[in-house]
Amino acid sequence: MAAVYKTLSKPGAKDADGDKNGSGTPGAKRNKQKVLILSSRGVTYRHRHLLNDLAAMLPHSRKDVKFDSKSKLYQLNELAELYNCNNVMFFEARKGKDLYIWFSKVPNGPTVKFHAQNLHTMEELHFTGNCLKGSRPVLSFDLAFEQEPHLKVIKELFLHMFGVPQGARKSKPFIDHVMGFSVVDGKIWIRNYEVREVEKTKGEGEDEKEADKAGKTKAGSEKETDVSLVEIGPRFVLTPIVIQEGAFGGPIIHENKRFVSPNQVRSDLRRSKAGRHNARAEQQRDHLAKRGNLGLLPSGAAKTVDALDTRAVFA
Amino acid sequence: MIGYDNHGIDLAGIDDSDSDSEFEKEDKDDQDDGNDSEDEIDVDDLSISGSEDEENMRALTRIRETINNKDALLASLKRIALDVTPGVVPFAVHQSVVAPATTESAMGDAAVDDDLARELAFMNQAMGAARTARALLRKEGVPFTRPVDYFAETLRSDATMELVKAKMVEEATAKKASAEARKLRDLKKFGKQIQVAKQQERAKEKREVLSKIDQLKKKRKEGASAALGANEAEDMFDVAVDNELGDSSKGKKRSAGGDSGGRPNKRVKKDTKFGYGGKKRHAKSGDATSSGDLSAFSAKRMKSTGGGRPGGAGGKPGGGGGHKAPRLGKSRRKVAGRK
Numbered sequence: 001m002a003a004v005y006k007t008l009s010k011p012g013a014k015d016a017d018g019d020k021n022g023s024g025t026p027g028a029k030r031n032k033q034k035v036l037i038l039s040s041r042g043v044t045y046r047h048r049h050l051l052n053d054l055a056a057m058l059p060h061s062r063k064d065v066k067f068d069s070k071s072k073l074y075q076l077n078e079l080a081e082l083y084n085c086n087n088v089m090f091f092e093a094r095k096g097k098d099l100y101i102w103f104s105k106v107p108n109g110p111t112v113k114f115h116a117q118n119l120h121t122m123e124e125l126h127f128t129g130n131c132l133k134g135s136r137p138v139l140s141f142d143l144a145f146e147q148e149p150h151l152k153v154i155k156e157l158f159l160h161m162f163g164v165p166q167g168a169r170k171s172k173p174f175i176d177h178v179m180g181f182s183v184v185d186g187k188i189w190i191r192n193y194e195v196r197e198v199e200k201t202k203g204e205g206e207d208e209k210e211a212d213k214a215g216k217t218k219a220g221s222e223k224e225t226d227v228s229l230v231e232i233g234p235r236f237v238l239t240p241i242v243i244q245e246g247a248f249g250g251p252i253i254h255e256n257k258r259f260v261s262p263n264q265v266r267s268d269l270r271r272s273k274a275g276r277h278n279a280r281a282e283q284q285r286d287h288l289a290k291r292g293n294l295g296l297l298p299s300g301a302a303k304t305v306d307a308l309d310t311r312a313v314f315a
Numbered sequence: 316m317i318g319y320d321n322h323g324i325d326l327a328g329i330d331d332s333d334s335d336s337e338f339e340k341e342d343k344d345d346q347d348d349g350n351d352s353e354d355e356i357d358v359d360d361l362s363i364s365g366s367e368d369e370e371n372m373r374a375l376t377r378i379r380e381t382i383n384n385k386d387a388l389l390a391s392l393k394r395i396a397l398d399v400t401p402g403v404v405p406f407a408v409h410q411s412v413v414a415p416a417t418t419e420s421a422m423g424d425a426a427v428d429d430d431l432a433r434e435l436a437f438m439n440q441a442m443g444a445a446r447t448a449r450a451l452l453r454k455e456g457v458p459f460t461r462p463v464d465y466f467a468e469t470l471r472s473d474a475t476m477e478l479v480k481a482k483m484v485e486e487a488t489a490k491k492a493s494a495e496a497r498k499l500r501d502l503k504k505f506g507k508q509i510q511v512a513k514q515q516e517r518a519k520e521k522r523e524v525l526s527k528i529d530q531l532k533k534k535r536k537e538g539a540s541a542a543l544g545a546n547e548a549e550d551m552f553d554v555a556v557d558n559e560l561g562d563s564s565k566g567k568k569r570s571a572g573g574d575s576g577g578r579p580n581k582r583v584k585k586d587t588k589f590g591y592g593g594k595k596r597h598a599k600s601g602d603a604t605s606s607g608d609l610s611a612f613s614a615k616r617m618k619s620t621g622g623g624r625p626g627g628a629g630g631k632p633g634g635g636g637g638h639k640a641p642r643l644g645k646s647r648r649k650v651a652g653r654k
Contacts, residue, residue: 031397031408056470110391122471126479132461133468139411140444142418149388156396159411166408174461175410175452177470180441182418185427189418191437195445197460225460227445229438232470242382245391253387 031165036080036106038064039091047099049121051091053234057192058162059134059170061089070094073102073248080106087161088247098262101238102248103157109246112154114188114238115259122233129194129230131177136164137192138175144183150243150254151183177232186258188238193229200226406451412444611652 037055039047043066055063062083069075070092080088090102099119104111139162145155162179164171180191243254291297306312399409418436425432452459469476590598643651 105395108394110388110395123475126482128476128479128483130469130471130476133470135461136410138444138448139409140441141411141413142440143414144417144419146413147417149385149392150383153388153392156392159397159399159409160395163409163411172467173458174465175448175457175459176461178441178445178448180437180444182437182440184418184422184433184436189433189437191434191441193438193441193445195449227442227449229442229445231438243388245387251384251387252382253384253391255382257381 030167031163033060033087033160033163033165034083034085035061035087035089035161036064036076036083036085037061037089037091038067038076038079040070040093041066041068042096043091043093043099044096046119046121046124047091047093049123050099050116050119050234050236053122054089056133057137058164060164060168076104077106077247087157089161095263100241103154103161104247105157105160106247109244109250110153110157110253111244111246111248111250112157113241113244115241115262116236116238117187118235118237120233120235125231125233125235127231127233129177129192129232131194131232132172132174134164134168134170135172135174135176136166136168137162137177137179138195139163140178140180142182145181150240153243153254154188154240155181178229186239186256188240190236190238192232192234194232196228196230197225198228200224405455406448407455407457410448410452412447414440414443611649613652616652 035058037051037058039051043051051063055061062085064079064083067076067079067090073090076088076090080086086106088102088104088106090104092100092102094100099116101114101116102111103114139159141155141158145151158181176195178193178195180189180193182189182191239259240254240256241259242252242256244250245253288297397409398404399411418440421439422429422432422436425436427433449459471479642648
């Protein structure tokens with residue numbers, strides 16, 4: 001795939017994202033990314049804190065003021081262009097409780113819309129991990145990201161937005177955290193861990209031995225240490241909803257059938273409550289009908305005896 | 316609702332309207348339900364993940380067309396994709412690792428709700444990535460570990476970390492305090508038990524000693540009947556033992572209660588003085604025996620000046636001899652009278 005891309009990238013570089021891959025030669029290709037992070041109006045404090053956390057983690061991001069419109073999202077393209085950003089991360093809050101996050105590659109798309117759930121900001125999670133502000137993360141992707149085309153697209157977007165490009169202005173020269181992206185239950189779970197180097201303890205398990213081997217072969221004369229992870233936060237879960245071909249527009253090229261809108265969930269809950277009454281009323285009606293058939297209702301006439309009635313037949 | 320309208324209009328047939336309106340209302344509700352469920356179908360279908368169920372639902376109901384335009388997806392991916400070919404592009408450019416297995420397979424049959432299993436799977440994935448990345452970056456000569464003397468702004472501020480630390484300390488102290496409190500509680504409960512046990516033990520010991528002594532006494536007695544010669548010694552032994560026991564166990568009681576059957580001393584004395592039980596009348600009147608009893612009479616005393624009642628009605632005060640013997644107590648006078 002990548003090889004094909006390489007062959008095609010030379011003619012394609014002119015019409016597509018010009019600023020994405022700076023210079024034309026494949027050897028000196030630079031990964032240039034800048035992310036515009038902003039939210040709509042009506043975000044809750046938790047949404048806002050999550051946004052701040054993400055902005056703090058991404059030194060190549062540009063945080064902007066709240067965007068006023070929820071219908072004219074294409075205006076974000078111009079805004080991104082204004083700030084020289086080629087990625088947009090837009091937090092759209094609805095009803096003061098639901099958060100949708102749009103990930104978009106700006107001039108030409110694609111755009112992915114996620115529903116964010118289980119938000120836990122760095123502050124409220126009392127994890128002990130910490131890392132340098134602006135250090136480049138190692139991005140850890142689930143194998144599932146390689147198996148479906150839509151997940152491949154999502155992975156690429158994550159790579160652009162969460163991966164801090166090499167030599168970004170405010171990035172730090174050491175690597176001390178890992179961002180994990182896992183697909184479970186059709187949702188993407190995002191975690192952030194600090195990498196701590198610890199003295200290698202002997203005979204802990206196969207993992208250690210494996211790492212030992214790796215360390216010996218690759219690290220060579222480096223001091224024998226192992227890594228351990230301590231979670232930093234934030235935590236959140238993204239459910240992909242749709243993928244559009246353009247940036248905040250264009251045809252929908254993927255739609256998640258398993259996504260249930262939170263509105264629907266809430267209304268179902270309400271309806272199931274109402275359903276209890278309906279069931280009871282129905283039972284009552286059945287009961288009345290039965291009594292009516294037997295001629296037991298005070299108002300109803302006695303049951304007419306037809307020719308095939310038991311009493312008539314066996315008279 | 317239609318039912319309520321009927322109530323308003325059909326006042327004449329109010330008897331019938333009850334049941335009729337009920338039916339109509341329910342029918343209307345049913346229709347509503349029907350419409351709703353048609354609207355819901357998509358959602359119901361969406362929430363079902365099993366493929367056979369999906370097939371069933373598809374057969375039964377209208378379904379929204381699923382959009383998954385793979386060609387378009389791949390095309391747009393190709394448009395934006397970074398070159399991450401291993402070996403061609405250095406790892407340091409992208410720093411992304413794809414795990415060798417899916418997280419769902421790593422989780423096995425643990426449910427998504429199983430927080431521990433899920434987080435462990437996530438962490439293992441990230442751990443694998445961290446190890447791989449570290450190895451690759453070291454091979455490329457990119458600095459990985461932060462030196463100890465490299466200080467820079469951290470993602471979470473010092474204040475936040477302080478809070479975290481404070482919270483941890485608080486949790487630890489709370490845990491410790493609760494453990495200590497529990498220990499104390501247990502000790503208290505146990506201490507009571509110990510106390511009770513000790514008391515019981517003491518009582519038992521005492522009982523045992525007493526029974527042993529009793530046995531010993533019995534044995535001695537038996538031995539005494541056989542050999543009369545040792546009688547005296549045995550008596551002495553008995554007395555000694557009795558004294559010992561009395562002193563230890565009933566010493567206090569005896570001093571309070573006096574000799575006779577545990578009655579108080581005063582009562583006993585009064586009883587001897589005034590008597591108790593029986594007829595009280597004429598008890599002090601004289602009878603044949605008392606009048607015949609001349610034991611208290613002595614001519615010598617009648618003749619002596621110091622005798623008789625001192626200062627009595629007929630006596631001369633300070634008579635004769637000059638030396639007057641003091642009047643003794645009654646019992647001693649009685650004894651003296653008998654002589």
